Amino acid sequence: MQRNNPLAILYSIISIILQETRLRIYLALSIGALILGIVAQVAIPLLFKLLIDSLINENKSILLVSSYGLIWMLSQISMSLRELLMHGIEQRSSKLLMQKIIYKFYHLPLQYHYDHSLGEYIDILQRIQRHVPLLIWGSLFYLVPVLIELVAVIFILLRWYPLQYSCILFITISLFLLYTLFITKRALIARHSAIKQQKKTASTITDWLSHYELVKVFGRIPYALQKISHALSKRELTEVKALKLFDFVRIGQSCILGMGLTCLSLVISDAVTTGLLTPGDFIMLNGYLIQFMMPLGMLGYIFRDIKNAFLELQDVFKIIDLVSEQSIKNNCIRLTKPIKVIFDKVSFNYSMKKSILKNLSFTIEQGQTVAIVGPSGIGKSTIIRLLLGLYRPTNGIIYLNVISLHTIPPEELYKHIGIMTQETFLFKGSLKENILFAQPDTTETELNNILSQAQLLPLIETLPDGLDTCIGERGVKISGGEKQRVGLARLFLRKPTIALFDEPTSSLDITSEKDIIKSIMNLKNTTKIIVTHKSNLLEQADITIDLSSIDFSLQPYVNANYSDSVVKTEI
Ligand SMILES: Nc1ncnc2c1ncn2[C@@H]1O[C@H](COP(=O)(O)OP(=O)(O)OP(=O)(O)O)[C@@H](O)[C@H]1O
Numbered sequence: 001m002q003r004n005n006p007l008a009i010l011y012s013i014i015s016i017i018l019q020e021t022r023l024r025i026y027l028a029l030s031i032g033a034l035i036l037g038i039v040a041q042v043a044i045p046l047l048f049k050l051l052i053d054s055l056i057n058e059n060k061s062i063l064l065v066s067s068y069g070l071i072w073m074l075s076q077i078s079m080s081l082r083e084l085l086m087h088g089i090e091q092r093s094s095k096l097l098m099q100k101i102i103y104k105f106y107h108l109p110l111q112y113h114y115d116h117s118l119g120e121y122i123d124i125l126q127r128i129q130r131h132v133p134l135l136i137w138g139s140l141f142y143l144v145p146v147l148i149e150l151v152a153v154i155f156i157l158l159r160w161y162p163l164q165y166s167c168i169l170f171i172t173i174s175l176f177l178l179y180t181l182f183i184t185k186r187a188l189i190a191r192h193s194a195i196k197q198q199k200k201t202a203s204t205i206t207d208w209l210s211h212y213e214l215v216k217v218f219g220r221i222p223y224a225l226q227k228i229s230h231a232l233s234k235r236e237l238t239e240v241k242a243l244k245l246f247d248f249v250r251i252g253q254s255c256i257l258g259m260g261l262t263c264l265s266l267v268i269s270d271a272v273t274t275g276l277l278t279p280g281d282f283i284m285l286n287g288y289l290i291q292f293m294m295p296l297g298m299l300g301y302i303f304r305d306i307k308n309a310f311l312e313l314q315d316v317f318k319i320i321d322l323v324s325e326q327s328i329k330n331n332c333i334r335l336t337k338p339i340k341v342i343f344d345k346v347s348f349n350y351s352m353k354k355s356i357l358k359n360l361s362f363t364i365e366q367g368q369t370v371a372i373v374g375p376s377g378i379g380k381s382t383i384i385r386l387l388l389g390l391y392r393p394t395n396g397i398i399y400l401n402v403i404s405l406h407t408i409p410p411e412e413l414y415k416h417i418g419i420m421t422q423e424t425f426l427f428k429g430s431l432k433e434n435i436l437f438a439q440p441d442t443t444e445t446e447l448n449n450i451l452s453q454a455q456l457l458p459l460i461e462t463l464p465d466g467l468d469t470c471i472g473e474r475g476v477k478i479s480g481g482e483k484q485r486v487g488l489a490r491l492f493l494r495k496p497t498i499a500l501f502d503e504p505t506s507s508l509d510i511t512s513e514k515d516i517i518k519s520i521m522n523l524k525n526t527t528k529i530i531v532t533h534k535s536n537l538l539e540q541a542d543i544t545i546d547l548s549s550i551d552f553s554l555q556p557y558v559n560a561n562y563s564d565s566v567v568k569t570e571i
């Protein structure tokens, strides 16, 4: 569904609310409270009229007196109850919408993430938090009740009173609305420019104050004061203009309401003196006029907020409507060990402008160690990304055994492929949580083994709470080499059939490097594809793929004992 019109956006938000039973109950209850409130609001002036008339006729009715008070109480309680229930609905629907967006984030094609910054996505989430509650409250619980109440009052007037009263009410309301919408628009523009000017003034003052040494040394204090005073005067002007316009909103509204009240009072008082209407009618009609004008006074602002919310939420629904990464339907595909990796004339480029890999062909048998070398930016990590299925070759095919890699469902692929990335991602949490992120169901003994293989035990001994020490954001900072060891531990925990390493020892000292290489090489039956520049690792490789040759898109150097494992290269 195209969701660029307000009704479609509102519909989408309501359908989110209707998804959860609890929200459905809350919504039903708050609509009940809303209806109760509307009925009570409309009934109050009517009861007041009946009460006054009965008192004038010296006919005191206990029932009327007490029901007047009760209905008033009911109207107040139903309003508070509505708000109480709404908070839950507003916040839960923002949460559900945010969850939807975050789910989408993980399922969008990689290209989307490269084309958009994370900041844009965070901004979208903030918009949801800001605007969804406002939109639900403004449209469902402000606009709708105000309109229903107005219609109810106009109906009462048309049904039981001469047409001229409804006309006066209608004209007053129309003038009130037109004036409110027109002047609040101008008042809001003035407020925006006042806010802008405030920011400019603040930055001017910060500028001149922070360079106080320069100002003093050059003897230019009067000049700086003059600049600051100029900025302050501008702020003063725009602020006063905005405040004045807001006062005008209220003055104009009071004038229109006053004129409406005067006209209505004049015609009703005539009718009261001629005995056509009672004093109770006089009070009731005045009551309606005042009671319903008050919420309309806010209409300009709320209308602006709702309009703004619709605009801001359009982008949110554009993301939901984006096509997710194509899911692989072939759920029955299973990879069985041993797995042979075959690159068959694989070419790849991220964009049309630059070709990264060209006609790359090689075969890796299960258990082999392959080193990928070449200068920075040549495409080493790209080979790893292709093997992870994050991109599809522009030309050619990557096979795992006889199965084309892009037809293997991700869950099956990632059961067999493990990665140690160039940068280790650490989230806020304990070191243990960070490591077990790779394989949560690991036993303590297994974990201890892995910690020793990844050379993490010396680090853990120095940490204040050992494995439970909080690392990452605001936690204990750990060094680049230590991060790499965490990355390795994660990979070891996965026990992959094919292990991909992107510069696994780049931040390690010589001793640690030796130990880590030993641990890596201990993964005997695992195919190890390693991007590296370290001679220690190169020496251990069965195959070295050197991407640095100028003439060849791939210039593999093959160790003697595995010469037949490199299939083809092309110029
Ligand atoms: N998502 C992307 N979109 C466009 N170009 C990219 C993208 N990722 C990488 N590149 C470009 O592709 C080329 C190869 O990148 P790759 O990350 O494979 O290099 P690398 O050989 O691993 O380099 P390094 O040794 O510095 O890690 C580089 O020129 C890089 O700028």
Ligand SMILES: [Mg+2]
Residues within 6 Å of the ligand: 380, 381, 382, 422, 502
């Ligand atoms: Mg790289």
